[in-house]
Amino acid sequence: xxxxxxxxxxxxxxxxxxxxxxxxxxxxxxxxxxxxxxxxxxxxxxxxxxxxxxxxxxxxxxxxxxxxxxxxxxxxxxxxxxxxxxxxxxxxxxxxxxxxxxxxxxxxxxxxxxxxxxxxxxxxxxxxxxxxxxxxxxxxxxxxxxxxxxxxxxxxxxxxxxxxxxxxxxxxxxxxxxxxxxxxxxxxxxxxxxxxxxxxxxxxxxxxxxxxxxxxxxxxxxxxxxxxxxxxxxxxxxxxxxxxxxxxxx
Amino acid sequence: xxxxxxxxxxxxxxxxxxxxxxxxxxxxxxxxxxxxxxxxxxxxxxxxxxxxxxxxxxxxxxxxxxxxxxxxxxxxxxxxxxxxxxxxxxxxxxxxxxxxxxxxxxxxxxxx
Numbered sequence: 284x285x286x287x288x289x290x291x292x293x294x295x296x297x298x299x300x301x302x303x304x305x306x307x308x309x310x311x312x313x314x315x316x317x318x319x320x321x322x323x324x325x326x327x328x329x330x331x332x333x334x335x336x337x338x339x340x341x342x343x344x345x346x347x348x349x350x351x352x353x354x355x356x357x358x359x360x361x362x363x364x365x366x367x368x369x370x371x372x373x374x375x376x377x378x379x380x381x382x383x384x385x386x387x388x389x390x391x392x393x394x395x396x397x398x399x400x401x402x403x404x405x406x407x408x409x410x411x412x413x414x415x416x417x418x419x420x421x422x423x424x425x426x427x428x429x430x431x432x433x434x435x436x437x438x439x440x441x442x443x444x445x446x447x448x449x450x451x452x453x454x455x456x457x458x459x460x461x462x463x464x465x466x467x468x469x470x471x472x473x474x475x476x477x478x479x480x481x482x483x484x485x486x487x488x489x490x491x492x493x494x495x496x497x498x499x500x501x502x503x504x505x506x507x508x509x510x511x512x513x514x515x516x517x518x519x520x521x522x523x524x525x526x527x528x529x530x531x532x533x
Numbered sequence: 534x535x536x537x538x539x540x541x542x543x544x545x546x547x548x549x550x551x552x553x554x555x556x557x558x559x560x561x562x563x564x565x566x567x568x569x570x571x572x573x574x575x576x577x578x579x580x581x582x583x584x585x586x587x588x589x590x591x592x593x594x595x596x597x598x599x600x601x602x603x604x605x606x607x608x609x610x611x612x613x614x615x616x617x618x619x620x621x622x623x624x625x626x627x628x629x630x631x632x633x634x635x636x637x638x639x640x641x642x643x644x645x
Contacts, residue, residue, distance in 0.1 A: 286553070286638075293552045297545055304544065308537040315582035322579060322587075322600025329601075330589050338587040338598070342605040354609040361616040368623040372630075422588060426612045493590070512612060519619045526626060 334489040335419040335498040343424065344504040348483040352468055355511060359465045362515040369522040392441060400441035407435040415509035419498040425505040429512025436517050445524060454521065457514045464511025471500050471507065536577055543570035557625035557635045561618055568614055572607045579603030 312318050325338055325346065335341035343351050392400075411432030418424030439448045475484030483500070490497030543566055550563030579600030585592060587601035629635050 289552060293549065297548065300548075301541065301545055304541040305538075308541060309534060311534075311537060311578065314534070314536045314577060315580055317579060317581045317600055319600070322602050325601055326587050326589075326598045327595070330594055336588055336590040338589065338601040339604045339608065342601050343608060347602070347605060351609055354613055357613050358616050361613070361620045364620045365616075365623045368620070368627055421590060422586070424608075426608060430612060430615070515616060519616060522623070523619070523626075 330492065333485060333498050333501065334492045335501055336493065337419050337421060337424070339422075340418045340424045340505070341498070341501060343426075344418075344501050344508070345483070345485055345499075348472070348504070351508075352472065352483075355465055355468055355508065358512065358515055359461065362461060362518055365519050365522055369526055392443065397442045400438040401444070404435050404438045404442070407438060408432055411435070411509075411513070415505055416495055416502060418505040419501045420493060420495070425508025426512055428505070429509040430516060432509065432513040433516030433520070436520055440520075440524060453517070457518045457521070460510045460514030461518060464507050464509075464514060467507030467510070468504055471504050475500070537574065540570045540574035540577065543567070543573060555636050555638060557628060557637060558622065560637065561621050561625065564621070565614065565618060568610075572611070575603045575607055 325342060329335055329338040329341045329346075333341045333345055335345070411428045411430075411434075413428070414423035414431055415425055415428030418428065436448060439445065472483040475486050476482045478484065478486045485499040485501070487499040487503070489499050495502065547563050547566030547568075547570060550566065551560055554560040554563055579602065581597060581599050584597040584599045587598040587604070589596070589598070625635060628640070632640060634640070
């Protein structure tokens with residue numbers, strides 16, 4: 284199909300889609316006039332029922348926890364897909380060291396960027412861990428904190444330390460973290476199932492409102508999700524850097 | 534009504550990018566724009582005028598707060614979206630390795 288023909292087909296389709304969208308949007312409540320009731324009920328009840336100040340986090344990991352297990356396995360599956368697609372092909376081999384140094388020239392950055400990146404590695408990890416463990420108290424949680432922790436290796440790469448990072452050979456640990464993170468969430472769910480007959484039932488002591496050790500199973504799941512997300516993100520980053528920096532087709 | 538049109542605009546403009554793209558990497562980014570239109574719409578549906586975030590720390594327990602359910606829906610999807618984008622990009626990488634091109638128009642023949 285020529286580009287012109289394709290644009291015509293798109294224009295017709297887009298006009299139809301736009302009309303349908305506008306029709307649908309017109310049926311929504313006016314902007315800012317939320318009708319509820321679920322959000323209001325949860326905002327009223329979550330603090331008393333779960334001792335979680337962050338209601339969003341309580342919804343993600345408790346009230347709608349079963350759904351989040353599914354989401355987490357999408358993440359798990361996508362990371363496995365990336366690893367599988369970017370595995371070393373038969374005709375590929377690693378570049379020789381001298382060759383590698385030359386090819387990494389494109390990643391060369393100024394001294395200011397390198398020093399600043401290196402200085403940011405540890406604070407990033409600490410901030411990420413803070414966001415994970417305080418997920419039920421303040422904005423954040425396992426997903427957000429996991430992403431922040433997973434950003435730390437990006438700074439390692441920007442600091443020009445990728446080859447050092449790689450020599451640690453973190454892939455085994457990352458695979459383990461990815462699997463354990465996903466399994467941990469399900470395990471907490473199964474504890475609830477055994478104890479009360481309902482998957483992911485919040486069976487642990489709720490503790491004092493505002494304490495890190497409160498809200499029952501929610502912080503445990505936050506940590507488990509945090510490990511999963513961070514490990515998954517670093518694995519993906521690792522696979523892409525391996526591709527661009529180290530592999531060459533035969 | 535008017536704020537909702539932002540979501541419709543993002544959806545259509547992203548779709549336009551997907552249709553006309555000459556580069557798989559750009560195409561994936563356009564797909565992310567389409568995806569973000571859903572975030573905008575879902576968050577808008579849960580918004581309340583003069584309401585605060587549903588985090589009850591330092592505010593009275595009966596404070597007026599926006600819907601936490603839609604926020605939790607978007608939250609998980611943003612993270613999953615990042616990894617799914619990575620999955621599609623790795624497909625693009627393999628296409629480039631096999632065919633030497635990233636232009637969808639240059640891929641005419643199905644190869645087994």
